[in-house]
Amino acid sequence: MVTRAPRTAAAPDSSAAAIRRLAERGYDATTAEDLADAVGMSRSTFFRRFGSKDDVVFADHDQALAQLESFLETTQLPAGEALVEGTADVLRLLIRDPEAARLRSDLMRHTPSLRDRELIITHRYERVFARYIREKLQPCSPGWAAAALAASLVAVHNATLRDWLRDRVADAPRAVTRDLRQLTALFEHWLSPEAAEGGRRVLVAVYDAAGSPDAVLGAVAAQLGREQ
Structure with a gap:
């Protein structure tokens, strides 16, 4: 897959306003000019900032991925706790505007092309996690550990987000932190030098x-x- 150069991060209010316009008029019926008007930009500025309608919907994910990569590259936390905190911070960012988060979910549910893009985003998160995990794994670790833990982190995050969208949990960051700590504990033997020593x-x-x-x-x- 070709990796595009990252675009300038859009302001949260801009992407939220664009998502609201898409929800009001429908994904297919909304033009780039409509979205540029919604966020108060010229058409050319809109394309420089977002690129496309898809990019508007996933702007928060682009920001969350950049935040996660930066955090994992610089944190001094133990590996297990770093993975928990980094994942919880992604969730906090994605739901910081509850209305926009719910509208984005509705758009993805009803727009096949967005669901396909969501799968690509999921794989990007998994690659970020797996790269960090491979650097932290102990020599005794099995070859599948990084991929398994990376996929599991994304799965737990997504399950918690779905529960929040359906009003099954009120404090999503707290819930995901609790569940992620249980998950990373299963891999502690391979993540921690002390645990590996047994x-x-x-x-x-x-x-x-x-x-x-x-x-x-x-x-x-x-x-x-x-x-x-």
Whole structure:
């Protein structure tokens, strides 16, 4: 897939106003001129800022992806907590304007081309997560761990967003943080150097050099039994 150069981030109010116009007039019936008028821009400025009607709908996702990449590149948090916080911040951004978030969801549900674009956005999130996870995984990790965790992060985020849209949860960031911590705990063994070590301890045994091998092994076994 060809990666386009990122456009200048649109102001939240601009993209929200454009989404409202699309919802009022219908996706197919709304022209670029209609949207430019809705956001108070000239047609040429609109195309420089957004590019297309699709780009208007997904402007918040472009911003969220850029925010997520920046956060993961600079955070000093442990890997598991960084993934939780980064994902929760994406959700906060996407629902900061509740009306626009609900209108965007309705538009995507009724517009096949937008649903296709949504799949591409989903894969972009997964790639950002997987790249970070691969850098943090311990040598003992299985090859599928990064892809599995990246997909799971997106799945939990999307499930929480759907629950929020359907009024099943009131505090979506809190709910997704709770669920993501449960998810990342399943991968902690591969994300954390301490967990990968498994809490192993070194036992130093002092014994009589003249002792028999059986006596030495017996003493070590007895000490291990007390350590446990």
